[in-house]
Amino acid sequence: MPESAAPSASALYDLRNQTALVTGGAQGLGLAIVENLARCGAAVTIGDLQEEKARAAAETLRQQNLAVTAMKLDIADSHSVDGVFEAVASQTGRLDILVTSAGLGQTVTPIVELSDAEWNRVLGVTLTGTFYCCRAAGRIMSRQEGGAIVNLASVNGQNPAVLVAAYNAAKAGVISLTRCLALELAAYKVRVNAVCPGPVYTDFNRTVMAQRSQRLAITEPEMIERVRGAIPLGRWGEPSDIANAVAFLCSPQAGWITGEVLRVSGGLEGVSAPLPKANT
Numbered sequence: 001m002p003e004s005a006a007p008s009a010s011a012l013y014d015l016r017n018q019t020a021l022v023t024g025g026a027q028g029l030g031l032a033i034v035e036n037l038a039r040c041g042a043a044v045t046i047g048d049l050q051e052e053k054a055r056a057a058a059e060t061l062r063q064q065n066l067a068v069t070a071m072k073l074d075i076a077d078s079h080s081v082d083g084v085f086e087a088v089a090s091q092t093g094r095l096d097i098l099v100t101s102a103g104l105g106q107t108v109t110p111i112v113e114l115s116d117a118e119w120n121r122v123l124g125v126t127l128t129g130t131f132y133c134c135r136a137a138g139r140i141m142s143r144q145e146g147g148a149i150v151n152l153a154s155v156n157g158q159n160p161a162v163l164v165a166a167y168n169a170a171k172a173g174v175i176s177l178t179r180c181l182a183l184e185l186a187a188y189k190v191r192v193n194a195v196c197p198g199p200v201y202t203d204f205n206r207t208v209m210a211q212r213s214q215r216l217a218i219t220e221p222e223m224i225e226r227v228r229g230a231i232p233l234g235r236w237g238e239p240s241d242i243a244n245a246v247a248f249l250c251s252p253q254a255g256w257i258t259g260e261v262l263r264v265s266g267g268l269e270g271v272s273a274p275l276p277k278a279n280t
Contacts, residue, residue, distance in 0.1 A: 012244060013251035016041035019092045020250070021085065023047045023075055023133055024102030026054040028202040029152065032239030033099050036247050038066035042097060045088050047073030049102075075102045075129030085136035097250045098137040098149045100130045100174075105204055106167040108211035110275065119166045126170035127177075134181055134192070142188040148250045149192045151178045152242075155263060158196060159270020163215060164208075171196075175261055182259030191258040193249045198265025199227050200237040232267030 020037050024030040025046035038044045038061060046068065048054035054070035061068040071087065074080040089095040103126035107118055130151055141147030156164065157171030175194055182192040199205060201224075213223035228236055245264045248254055263269070 011040045013040045013247050013253060015097070015247070015251060018042040018096040018250075019088065019094050020044045020097035020099070021047055021088050021095060021137075022099045022101055023073060023129075024100075026050045026057050026070075028101075028204055029197065029200060029239050029242050030099075030101035031057055032243040033101060033246050034068060035061060035066070036240070036243035037097065037099075037250065038068050040247055040251070042250075043067040043092070044069075046070040047075075047084055047088075047102070049074050073102075075100075075133055076125045078132045081129075081132040081136050085133070085140060089140045094144055095137060095140045096147050098133060098141075098147070099246055099250070100133050100149070100151045102129060102133075103152070103170070104167075105208060106164045108163045108208065108215055110163060111165045114165060122166035123170050123173075126167065127173040130174050131177060134177060138181060138185055138190065141190040142185060145188050145190075147190045148254075149178075149181070149190065150246050150249045151175075151192070151194045152246075153178070153194045153196045153261065155196050155198050155265050155268060155270045158261070158263065161271045162275040163212065178261065179259050186258060191249075191254070193254075193257060193259070194261045195242060195245050195249065196261060196263045196265065197242045198231065198237055198263070198268045200239060200242060202239065227271070230268060230271060231265070235266060237264070237266060 020042040022030055022034045025034040026048040034044050034046055046054040046058055051072040058068045058070040071084050073084045104122050106122045137149055151174050153174045154171040156168045157175045160168035178192055178194040209223050210220055213220045242264055245262055
């Protein structure tokens with residue numbers, strides 16, 4: 001792994017000499033987090049199932065003198081997780097930061113129509129995959145007696161939205177996992193926190209908005225505006241909004257924070273409106 005560089009002039013936090021692994025870092029929120037941590041001076045590995053995309057993203061960031069590499073990682077496969085985590089740690093002797101950004105969205109579907117396969121698909125990656133990663137990082141960080149884990153949950157894990165029950169349940173599970181792990185690893189000086197993003201217009205949410213608008217029989221722009229209007233600060237989030245919160249929780253400035261769930265949503269607590277009766 002390349003040596004970490006000095007933080008850029010715009011960096012909010014100093015993460016020099018820190019080795020970080022970001023799952024799902026090839027695109028969207030994960031990629032914004034990778035770039036932010038690297039700009040703060042960390043040496044970052046992108047762990048992603050999309051190997052070519054991850055390597056291309058890492059190369060682009062290296063051209064900006066950022067210490068970023070990439071490895072293929074299937075978070076739904078515990079053997080893949082254990083192997084990649086130990087490989088990253090062996091390169092520098094440490095794993096200081098884990099950010100679990102990888103996860104799956106759910107096909108927008110009412111519970112009464114939700115298939116076994118879709119339920120298991122979403123829970124198997126978004127919750128069980130996060131568990132595999134936390135377990136692997138926890139083993140390494142407890143050995144070295146130090147580290148920071150930040151799990152990406154969602155406002156849906158705190159206030160469930162209709163039509164995505166599997167996703168809601170998975171993210172609620174991530175929150176519970178975070179709090180439990182924080183208590184178990186505190187004696188080893190390992191901090192574990194979660195960030196709950198609100199609506200950020202990534203490819204993930206573009207898909208969700210298209211499906212929701214179709215289900216609710218409104219146009220996609222109307223759906224996007226409906227969400228924006230529900231956000232107290234009056235705008236959709238940017239990837240940098242989430243990345244800045246994650247960098248803070250990874251930094252020494254958050255050294256007395258563990259077991260916390262930080263909602264970064266422009267004030268939106270969740271979208272819990274009931275589903276209207278279907279026309280039959």
